[in-house]
Amino acid sequence: MDVIEHYLYTKEHEWISIEDTTATVGITDYAQVALGDITFIELPEVDSEVEQFEQFVSIESVKAASDIFSPMSGRVIEINKELESDPGLLNKSCYEKGWIAKIVLTDMDEKSNLMTAEEYNKFLEGLET
Amino acid sequence: MELIFEKSVPNRRGFQVPESDVPGKAQIPDKYKRSADSQLPEITELDCIRHYTHLSQRNFSIDTNFYPLGSCTMKYNPKFTEVAARLPGFANLHPLLPQLQLEGGLTQGALQVLYDMDQFLCAMTGMDHFTMQPLAGAHGELTGVMMIAAYHKAKGNKKKYMIVPDSAHGTNPASAAIAGYEIISIPTNKDGVWDLPKLKEKLTPEVAAVMLTCPDTLGIFNPEIDKITKIVHQVDGLMYYDGANLNAILGRCRPGDLGFDVMHVNLHKTFTTPHGGGGPGAGPVGVKKELAKFLPVSRVVKRQDGTLTLDYDYPDSIGYIASFYGNFALILRAYAYILMIGKEGLLETSNHAVLNANYIKERLKKYYVLPYDRICMHECVFSASKQTERGVHAIDIAKYLIDQGIHPPTVYFPLVVKEAVMIEPTETESKKTLDKFIDVMIEIDELSQKTPQIFKDLPKTTPITRPDEVKAARDLDTNYFLKTKI
Amino acid sequence: MNPYIANTNDDVQRMLEVIGIKSIDDLFADIKPQHRPKSFDLPKSKSEFEVLQHLQRLASKNANHLIPFIGAGYYDHYIPAAVNALISRGEFYTAYTPYQPECSQGTLQALYEYQSAICTLTNMEVANASLYDGGTALYEAVMMAIRITNRNKIIVDSGVNPIYRKILRSYTANLSIQFMETPVVHGQGDRGQIEKFLNDQTAAVILQNPNFFGAIDDHSDIVKKAHERGILVIESVYPIALGLLKTPGEMGVDIVTGEGQSLGLPLNFGGPYLGFMATKKEFIRKMPGRIIGQTLDTQGRRCFVNTLQAREQHIRREKATSNICTNVSLCAVQAAMFMSLLGRQGLKQLAQLNLDKAEFTRQTLAKIKGVEVKRSSPTFNEFTVCLPKDASEVVVAMIEYGFAAGFPAGRYFPGMERYLIIAVTEKRTKEEIVRFAQNLEAVLWN
Structure with a gap:
């Protein structure tokens, strides 16, 4: 499973990449494999407020529906509209072209509730046994 | 197979609407009328009969196939009813x-x-x-x-x-x-x-x-x-x-x-x-x-x-x-x-439904993982986890059974069993039918060890092979007449 | 043993040996003695022939001889013989839900064609593969409108079938949904009253065409005003009438539901019937029930599957769009067969014939002294008359003459005790209509 070094992770398999006070979020390689071919994504609205670990996106594959939770609190400033017409990007390129939303963060302390790449890797190993 | 709409030829009819026996033709004001006719097909009665008869032949059913679908109780439907x-x-x-x-x-x-x-x-x-x-x-x-x-x-x-x-x-x-x-x-x-x-x-x-x-x-x-x-x-x-x-x-x-x-x-x-x-x-x-x-x-x-x-x-x-x-x-x-079956028949129903399920369970437990090894009632649930390790999933087993003319058991339910295969034979099936099913299931286990790759292309005997369900969900097409993307 | 048990005693013995037990009773060991039935008092088995005699005796106790001029949402239409022949094929009726597409293409394609037929009939973009009946379909439409708008007030025109309105009330008793019922004036929905409730808390307006009293309408103006405030319009329709009437799609309606019984299903004393639902493509993911989609197999051939299953209870459990699982597939296929046989022209002709006969009936009844046949709004094959007597007494008297004379409006509308709602399908002959009028006159004045 691919894990990107400097990103942070949740137990629900979302990633977040922070630059100053803005961040990009998406789902991890583990998540996209587990979900299978993704057929639909319901994106959040721009300007909507999200809270850490609260559902803000839902994703459907052929035989599953999953809630995606925001890794941190903030305001959505941009969404990846391309996913609406091509949800397969979430499978093909979950860390790059398949990013979901950009968020202006409101509470940097929340970082401490997330896992580093190393911790997330360990977490994944635990899941496989 | 062609859709019924594609068989349509203008001015054909499948049913004759009678002539009116009352005087006068009534009119509805235009504002309340549809502006164009529907696009329902124009076909003869024979076209219709052949179309649906051919469609029916593309189905498995209890009347044609053993149907041990768990939690669905697919017993024979007596014609008298x-x-x-x-x-x-x-x-x-x-x-x-x-x-x-x-x-x-x-x-x-x-x-x-x-x-x-x-x-x-x-x-x-x-x-x-x-x-x-x-x-x-x-x-x-x-x-x-x-x-x-x-x-x-x-x-x-x-x-x-x-x-x-x-x-x-x-x-x-x-x-x-x-x-x-x-x-x-x-x-x-x-x-x-x-x-x-x-x-x-x-x-x-x-x-x-x-x-x-x-x-x-x-x-x-x-x-x-x-x-x-x-x-x-x-x-x-x-x-x-x-x-x-x-x-x-x-x-x-x-x-x-x-x-x-x-x-x-x-x-x-x-x-x-x-x-x-x-x-x-x-x-x-x-x-x-x-x-x-x-x-x-x-x-x-x-x-x-x-x-x-x-x-x-x-x-x-x-x-x-x-x-x-x-x-x-x-x-x-x-x-x-x-x-018709009365009190006696009702008692026989549960007796034979439970007997049939336990018979299958006993005979198959050597080959498939039985997560809860105890007396079962009218259905038994196996896990295809052993076969899955060899690359043959519950869904592949289902498709092999289809090629043998058997409707698959319920698969992937209940969710608490990995690769679940849930078998409910019902009381209306005979030991002979169960034996044939059991033989096929044993054969599947053997094949999963010898040639697991053969399962990927199954079924082969059906009117269609495996459908692209991802395409169905991504390029939604649920109405023949809708030509724009959903 | 009854003819539906397959194992012989010999089979049973061999199976018990394999299982390693002595008797079938041992299989029920988990049921403790104290859990055995306190009683199991059921009749002894009977032969097929004896049961047939019993059922025929019961059937003869139903007043099936009455010539029906009653409709009220459920109509006595002719069912072509080909429909019965096709729907009696065991390959259709003894199949299960098409979860395994490779061996269910018959059901799946027939349902895709059904969805398409409903769409062309209503001029809507997408339809589901059926809901239980017209009443429960309307309830599902309300829940769908609430999901789409995140609002909780519903305007209901009183011309909507009162049985449907009762169903809406009971299902939503524990939910915070508010219904505002608007009156019917001169046969049609009261636009002034509806407009009063069009505000930003309103989720939907529910209308019916033709309405319970038989009046037809063009709801385009209501749709326009509703959409200006982000409100959806739900319309319940009578599919045979759509052979002629302006379609909900043309009016801009958002969700269409209806009772599909008239599309080739017997009256069956109330069921099984066919709830249909169609909507705009933008709402497809909010729609309840199974949806069949077209796709390709691994060899590139056209095929059909259950699609968008992630909306449904077997995947989304308590977050599903509805709890519906079993629907009425077979009734939907039966309706598709009926629509295919009638076709584009046949359905239009059938609708015209219904209209002609109803109009003739209305003119004939209008000649009877004291029978008021109002004409403030046009009607299709059903209309309301005002009698000089209590309509419920009149229908009882008409039973003696061999008629089910109509539906007494007072049953559901207090104050309308003298009104009778009369339906006339293509099956009513001129002779029956004339005799109906003569007998009605006799009941009113002799």
Whole structure:
């Protein structure tokens, strides 16, 4: 499973990449494999407020529906509209072209509730046994 | 295969509408008229007959194939019940005739069927009253949960939660949620039954009811069922019995005697009304007398002179849950079936349904992982985990069976078993049919060791190979006439 | 043993040996003695022939001889013989839900064609593969409108079938949904009253065409005003009437539901019937029930599957769009067969014939002294008359003459005790209509 070094992770398999006070979020390689071919994504609205670990996106594959939770609190400033017409990007390129939303963060302390790449890797190993 | 719309040729007709025998042609003002005709096909009757006959030949069905689909009770549908349902004295009966003569005098025969079925179901289940109205199992669940809510409301109970097992059918939590309850899911323990300590932990006074199938979706009868009903009643919670698996226990025990307060019966399972490719079904709901006043209206009641009538005068009733008296033509089929097999037949039904399932379980457990190795009831659940390690998943097993002319068992349900394969043979299948099925399952296990790669391209004998379900969901096409992307 | 049990005693013995037990009773050991039935009092088995005699005796106790001029949402239409022949094929009616697409293409394609037929009939973009009946379909439409708008007030025109309105009330008793019922004036919905409730808390307006009294309408103006405030319009329709009438799609309606019984299903004393639902493509993911989609197999051939299953209870459990599982597939296929046989022209001709006969009936009844046949709004095959007597007494008297004379409006509308709602389908002959009028006159004045 691919894990990107400097990103942070949740137990629900979302990633977040922070630059100053803005961040990009998406789902991890583990998540996209587990979900299978993704057929639909319901994106959040721009300007909507999200809270850490609260559902803000839902994703459907052929035989599953999953809630995606925001890794941190903030305001959505941009969404990846391309996913609406091509949800397969979430499978093909979950860390790059398949990013979901950009968020202006409101509470940097929340970082401490997330896992580093190393911790997330360990977490994944635990899941496989 | 061509669509019926693609067979259309302008000015062909499949049915002759009669000439009018009344004078004058009436007109509707243009503002109220459709601007263009529909695009329904123009075909001859023969075109229509061939089209649908060819379509029918692209189906597996009980009439043509063994259909051991777990939790669906795909038993043989006796032909006589079809004759019964089509008797003109019932089939042509308008549902509002009772409204013309309020004493029910115009429909005594039909009301008798409803009344007798109420009595029969009460006798079989130990409940006190049934409503025949719910139009499917899930509809019955919703009706039952609405009565549970009405019961608690009348008592002033503050209830918030509905408890269901993690192995429950999806309709259980969905029905409870629609009626306004939050769901608590309780896990299954290592013996395949409910984790009693976990249940006790979650069982607060805010629990409205517990919804259970018994035997459960793993095909296991919980020997401690009476303990569960007892502790739930202690917090004034009610016990809901999902009758999906009633075929296993006919004449052996009755949910009413076990302490259940509300239940539904799937006539399309236990009482063999045809499944129709997904419906119609019928899900009558039974209650103990404490809940009778909440039953939906109308209710069929017997007057002192022995005649029957419809009574709407129940101020505590949850009201109308369906337009009329239920899926009457299905109730009539089930009625005919019960009359034919009688008490003896009902006992034989559960005996042979359970015998057949245990026979399959015993013979296949050497080859497939049996997560809960104990006596099962009318169905058994294997895990294809061993075969999956070799690259052959439950779905691949299903497709191999299709090529052998056998409808696959239910796969990937219940969710608590990995790669679940859920087999329900029913009482109407013979040992010979079961042996053939078992042989094929053993063959699959062997092939999974020798040549696991062959499964990927199956099935091969069907009119189509595996469909691209991802494409179906991404490039939605659900209407022939819609040419733009959804 | 009954003819539906397959194992012989010999089979049973061999199976018990394999299992390693002595008797079938041992298989029920988990059921403790104290859990055995307290009683199991059911009748002895009977032969097929004996049951047939019993059922025929019961059937003869139903007043099936009455000539129906009653409709009220459920109509006595002719069912072509080919429909019965096709729907009696065991390959259709003894199949299960098409979860395994490779061996269910028959059902799946037939349902895709059904969805398409409903769409062209209503001029809508997408339809589902059926719901239980017209009443419960309307309830599902209300829940769908609430999901789409996140609002909780519903305007209901009183011309909507009162049985449907009762169903809506009972299902939503424990939910925070508010219904506002608006009156019918001069046969049609009261636009002034509806407009009063059009505000930003309103989720939907529910209308019916033709309405319960038989009046037809063009709801385009209501749709326009509703859409200006983000409100959806739900319309319940009578499919045979759509052979002629302006379609909900043309009016801009958002969700269409209806009772499909008239599309080739027998009256069956109330069921099984066919709830249909169609909507705009933008709402497809909010629609309840199974949806069949077209796709390709691994060899590139056209095929059909259940699609968008992630909306449904077996995947989403308590978060599903509805709890519906079993629907009425077979009735939907039956309706598709009926629509295919009638076709584009046949359905239009059938609708015209219904209209002609109803119009003739209305003119004939208008000649009877004291029978008021109002004409404030046009009608299709059903209309309301005002009688000089209580309509419920008149229908009882008409039973003696062999007629189910109509639906007494007072049953559901207090104050309308003298009104009778009369339906006339293509099956009513001129002779029956004339005799109906003569007998009605006799009942009113002799």
